[in-house]
Amino acid sequence: MKPVIVLIEPQMGENIGAAARAMLNCGIDELRIVNPRDGWPNERADAMSSGALEKMPPVQVYNTTAEALTDCHYAYATTARPRDMVKPVLDAKQAADDCHERTAKGQKCAYLFGPERAGLSNEDVALSHAIITIPVNPDFSSLNLGQGVLLCAYEWFQKGYEPPSSVDPDTLPAPHVELDNLYNRLEDELRAGHFFRTQEMQPTVMRNLKNMLSRAEMTSQEVNTFHGIITSLTGKKNK
Numbered sequence: 001m002k003p004v005i006v007l008i009e010p011q012m013g014e015n016i017g018a019a020a021r022a023m024l025n026c027g028i029d030e031l032r033i034v035n036p037r038d039g040w041p042n043e044r045a046d047a048m049s050s051g052a053l054e055k056m057p058p059v060q061v062y063n064t065t066a067e068a069l070t071d072c073h074y075a076y077a078t079t080a081r082p083r084d085m086v087k088p089v090l091d092a093k094q095a096a097d098d099c100h101e102r103t104a105k106g107q108k109c110a111y112l113f114g115p116e117r118a119g120l121s122n123e124d125v126a127l128s129h130a131i132i133t134i135p136v137n138p139d140f141s142s143l144n145l146g147q148g149v150l151l152c153a154y155e156w157f158q159k160g161y162e163p164p165s166s167v168d169p170d171t172l173p174a175p176h177v178e179l180d181n182l183y184n185r186l187e188d189e190l191r192a193g194h195f196f197r198t199q200e201m202q203p204t205v206m207r208n209l210k211n212m213l214s215r216a217e218m219t220s221q222e223v224n225t226f227h228g229i230i231t232s233l234t235g236k237k238n239k
Contacts, residue, residue: 001103002027003156005149006068006075008034008124009115017048018146019113020059024052025150026157032060032068032110065112065124069176073107074099074217077128078148079120080141085211088130095132096155106167108175111152116145126207127176129214173217181238182223183210189234 005023010016010033020031033040040061046053053059062068069075076095077087090098099109112128114120125131134143134151143151187206196202218226227238 001106001108002030003099003103004030004032004072004108004110005153006032006034006065006110006112007036007145008065008068008112008120009037010113010145011037011116013038013042013044014048015116015145016042017045017050017053018144019149020045020049020056021052022146022150023153024056026153028153028156029056031056032062034062034065034068036061037115065127066176066180069110069127070180071108072110072176073173074102074130075110075112075128075176076130076132076152077112077120077125078132078134078152079114079125080133080136080143081119083122083125083131085122085125085131085207086215087125087128087211090130090132092132092134092152092155095130095152096159098130099156100159106169106172111149113145113148122207123203126210127214129217170219170221172219174220174223178220178223179213179218182213182226185227185230185238189230189236193234 005019005028007016007019016033016036023029023031036042040059060068076090076099095111102109111132112120112124114124132152134148136143183206186209187202190196190205191202196205216222231237
């Protein structure tokens with residue numbers, strides 16, 4: 001199982017095309033885009049991809065990062081900026097090693113890349129399980145989107161691709177759609193219980209909770225157990 005490349009709010013079609021070309025150079029062909037600034041399809045992306053987009057499956061476009069990660073078990077957020085979040089921090093080679101270990105166990109992994117100007121938002125990083133930082137000149141650490149994709153894809157390609165062996169689906173981390181459902185329910189119940197002292201603190205608290213729960217890598221059964229705990233405490237069944 002190959003990793004998925006997710007471009008979040010990319011601003012230039014040329015950069016999307018360059019990313020697609022870099023992906024296919026390294027044998028990765030599933031590209032997902034979240035809320036592209038100039039819409040999709042994009043003629044400039046097609047031209048810059050040098051035919052890569054024609055050889056790849058149709059690009060899937062989503063409104064939110066959570067939707068793009070629905071079927072993924074593990075996500076890596078690429079960022080050059082330090083974040084006040086407790087997550088494993090890997091370089092591109094370490095992430096490739098980790099990704100291969102996970103895909104060999106049947107997990108679907110995703111690499112997240114943010115918009116060219118500001119990079120990933122804290123909210124998007126909170127949805128990931130680990131951070132990828134590529135060590136370059138600290139006085140000029142900004143990478144072009146296509147370059148960032150190429151560096152990560154190349155390290156993955158160097159490890160060689162092997163189909164996953166047979167795995168027990170009950171041992172896999174829950175796909176993101178199940179985690180997102182849990183996050184939303186937890187937020188609703190905390191709001192109903194007046195947990196948030198102010199409305200302004202709600203996003204920060206939820207970001208911290210998502211970071212904490214993502215580190216647990218819960219299975220689907222464990223997510224269901226968490227729902228059961230909420231039901232027991234609130235008396236409300238999950239819809």
